Amino acid sequence: MDSEMKRKPIIGVIGGGECTEEIYKIAEKVGKKIAENNAVLICGGLGGVMEAACKGAKNRGGTTIGILPGNNRDDANKYVDLPIATGMGYARNIIIVYTAQCLIAIDGKYGTLSEIAYALAFNKPVIGIKTHKIEGNLEEAHSPEEAVEKALAKLNE
Amino acid sequence: MDSEMKRKPIIGVIGGGECTEEIYKIAEKVGKKIAENNAVLICGGLGGVMEAACKGAKNRGGTTIGILPGNNRDDANKYVDLPIATGMGYARNIIIVYTAQCLIAIDGKYGTLSEIAYALAFNKPVIGIKTHKIEGNLEEAHSPEEAVEKALAKLNE
Amino acid sequence: MDSEMKRKPIIGVIGGGECTEEIYKIAEKVGKKIAENNAVLICGGLGGVMEAACKGAKNRGGTTIGILPGNNRDDANKYVDLPIATGMGYARNIIIVYTAQCLIAIDGKYGTLSEIAYALAFNKPVIGIKTHKIEGNLEEAHSPEEAVEKALAKLNE
Amino acid sequence: MDSEMKRKPIIGVIGGGECTEEIYKIAEKVGKKIAENNAVLICGGLGGVMEAACKGAKNRGGTTIGILPGNNRDDANKYVDLPIATGMGYARNIIIVYTAQCLIAIDGKYGTLSEIAYALAFNKPVIGIKTHKIEGNLEEAHSPEEAVEKALAKLNE
Numbered sequence: 001m002d003s004e005m006k007r008k009p010i011i012g013v014i015g016g017g018e019c020t021e022e023i024y025k026i027a028e029k030v031g032k033k034i035a036e037n038n039a040v041l042i043c044g045g046l047g048g049v050m051e052a053a054c055k056g057a058k059n060r061g062g063t064t065i066g067i068l069p070g071n072n073r074d075d076a077n078k079y080v081d082l083p084i085a086t087g088m089g090y091a092r093n094i095i096i097v098y099t100a101q102c103l104i105a106i107d108g109k110y111g112t113l114s115e116i117a118y119a120l121a122f123n124k125p126v127i128g129i130k131t132h133k134i135e136g137n138l139e140e141a142h143s144p145e146e147a148v149e150k151a152l153a154k155l156n157e
Numbered sequence: 158m159d160s161e162m163k164r165k166p167i168i169g170v171i172g173g174g175e176c177t178e179e180i181y182k183i184a185e186k187v188g189k190k191i192a193e194n195n196a197v198l199i200c201g202g203l204g205g206v207m208e209a210a211c212k213g214a215k216n217r218g219g220t221t222i223g224i225l226p227g228n229n230r231d232d233a234n235k236y237v238d239l240p241i242a243t244g245m246g247y248a249r250n251i252i253i254v255y256t257a258q259c260l261i262a263i264d265g266k267y268g269t270l271s272e273i274a275y276a277l278a279f280n281k282p283v284i285g286i287k288t289h290k291i292e293g294n295l296e297e298a299h300s301p302e303e304a305v306e307k308a309l310a311k312l313n314e
Numbered sequence: 315m316d317s318e319m320k321r322k323p324i325i326g327v328i329g330g331g332e333c334t335e336e337i338y339k340i341a342e343k344v345g346k347k348i349a350e351n352n353a354v355l356i357c358g359g360l361g362g363v364m365e366a367a368c369k370g371a372k373n374r375g376g377t378t379i380g381i382l383p384g385n386n387r388d389d390a391n392k393y394v395d396l397p398i399a400t401g402m403g404y405a406r407n408i409i410i411v412y413t414a415q416c417l418i419a420i421d422g423k424y425g426t427l428s429e430i431a432y433a434l435a436f437n438k439p440v441i442g443i444k445t446h447k448i449e450g451n452l453e454e455a456h457s458p459e460e461a462v463e464k465a466l467a468k469l470n471e
Numbered sequence: 472m473d474s475e476m477k478r479k480p481i482i483g484v485i486g487g488g489e490c491t492e493e494i495y496k497i498a499e500k501v502g503k504k505i506a507e508n509n510a511v512l513i514c515g516g517l518g519g520v521m522e523a524a525c526k527g528a529k530n531r532g533g534t535t536i537g538i539l540p541g542n543n544r545d546d547a548n549k550y551v552d553l554p555i556a557t558g559m560g561y562a563r564n565i566i567i568v569y570t571a572q573c574l575i576a577i578d579g580k581y582g583t584l585s586e587i588a589y590a591l592a593f594n595k596p597v598i599g600i601k602t603h604k605i606e607g608n609l610e611e612a613h614s615p616e617e618a619v620e621k622a623l624a625k626l627n628e
Contacts (some may be wrong), residue, residue, distance in 0.1 A: 085255035098242035114588035121581035170399035271431035399569035
């Protein structure tokens with residue numbers, strides 16, 4: 001049973017609850033690639049980038065966790081396997097950052113910026129695609145594939 | 158893919174971080190029975206009752222979520238598949254209550270009492286084994302099997 | 315300036331957001347007595363027992379802090395001097411318990427029970443008037459005056 | 472009593488727990504000016520910029536609130552009148568942002584950046600001195616006096 005006990009890596013995807021079609025496609029590919037690499041996806045569980053990433057991961061048979069701001073599991077998008085209802089509003093962002101071993105930030109506004117800031121404060125690596133540019137442990141990627149590859153590389157550092 | 162999308166029920170197990178051998182065995186059986194019924198187990202992720210329940214669930218190939226008080230995934234007992242690091246201390250108890258669709262309380266002290274109280278405040282059913290007696294939607298069970306059967310029945314109400 | 319720096323004691327009042335007239339009067343007297351003894355009152359900032367206690371304290375020129383579940387200071391009852399907006403829902407109960415040096419529980423349902431449970435878990439003294447009966451460091455008082463006297467005595471232990 | 476009931480404005484000061492002497496002096500002046508204008512100061516309650524601002528405010532007879540990450544009121548710097556112990560770690564940053572009607576950011580690293588990001592997400596005005604430059608409702612000030620004047624102006628908008 002010991003081998004079963006080895007935990008899968010958990011990768012976080014952060015980004016806005018609304019996004020353009022272009023960003024949605026990027027996030028979906030990120031989700032696919034996370035699942036193909038046998039990692040668990042954690043995100044905020046709502047729409048936009050979060051939904052797209054979950055959709056991609058489920059399309060490849062992955063596991064998806066949604067850390068919800070509200071207290072109702074039904075708030076989760078339909079691609080979330082495990083809706084975690086926090087009832088803590090924006091404070092739930094911190095849980096995503098603490099739990100993920102590496103974060104991929106896609107697009108996003110101030111909510112995403114707060115998550116990037118927390119990640120950098122906690123020395124958690126962040127890979128960014130078309131998102132905020134902040135000095136620190138935030139590395140840029142130019143494609144969904146590159147983003148997940150860089151994230152996986154960080155896990156093994 | 159739609160049938161895959163149907164979420165598994167999530168059952169919470171609450172109880173102390175330390176317990177007697179008798180209580181440990183009860184919690185382990187509760188965990189086994191939860192997994193046998195294809196439900197996901199959520200708990201506080203630490204020792205005692207939480208560890209025993211996770212151990213039982215993993216023994217039957219179940220999925221276990223640990224909502225940790227600290228910010229380090231390594232705090233989780235070794236039977237937790239998905240360690241959720243909250244960094245919020247005791248406030249994490251509320252997340253377990255919101256997320257579980259039914260709770261099984263086993264033994265436990267004041268931390269467990271706070272979780273039972275929250276469950277009753279949120280109209281979430283609680284099945285108790287050898288735990289606090291509180292007026293309200295808290296039903297007693299006299300065996301691990303009965304506890305899980307009652308919990309599953311609540312899910313279908 | 316050193317003497318000014320000495321902090322005033324902070325006493326918590328916990329109880330339901332709705333209450334009978336009889337309970338309202340008791341809570342108001344508790345608030346008065348807290349202020350007369352130069353202690354700061356902390357509570358959940360909403361209606362019922364919380365409002366009554368704040369009203370009593372302001373009537374005697376005291377200071378009142380309301381730890382609000384929502385993110386809007388305007389949710390506070392009008393007798394709260396310092397509305398602290400947490401946006402964390404029920405998780406804010408824990409802040410009241412950590413911050414108060416002693417708690418007075420008046421009436422109340424499951425929310426109040428969760429606060430009493432946290433207080434006992436944290437070894438924080440609780441004085442109860444017409445509230446839940448729990449084994450542990452929960453002492454009963456039979457009048458508002460007795461409750462505050464017992465709370466003040468706990469501060470000096 | 473109605474006029475007493477009118478709440479004082481609450482201004483937040485955010486910045487690092489460690490800072491240079493130059494930044495300490497700036498923060499102290501900000502605190503003085505907040506108190507001189509009869510506003511309440513809220514901050515994270517620890518050292519560095521937080522301590523300096525509280526020291527300045529107390530020097531002018533102001534009221535200071537410290538929203539602490541830990542569960543122990545004794546963690547507060549000695550210029551905090553009202554230590555609010557949250558036990559929620561970094562999640563306490565959000566409480567400062569929700570509670571303050573305007574924020575003054577001084578220097579600071581990623582923790583401060585997360586607070587600025589939350590403020591902008593919540594449409595809460597931020598005045599910055601020698602801090603991060605972010606697009607959005609973040610206005611720069613070049614002196615402590617200017618910062619507080621701008622903050623007070625925001626309150627009346």
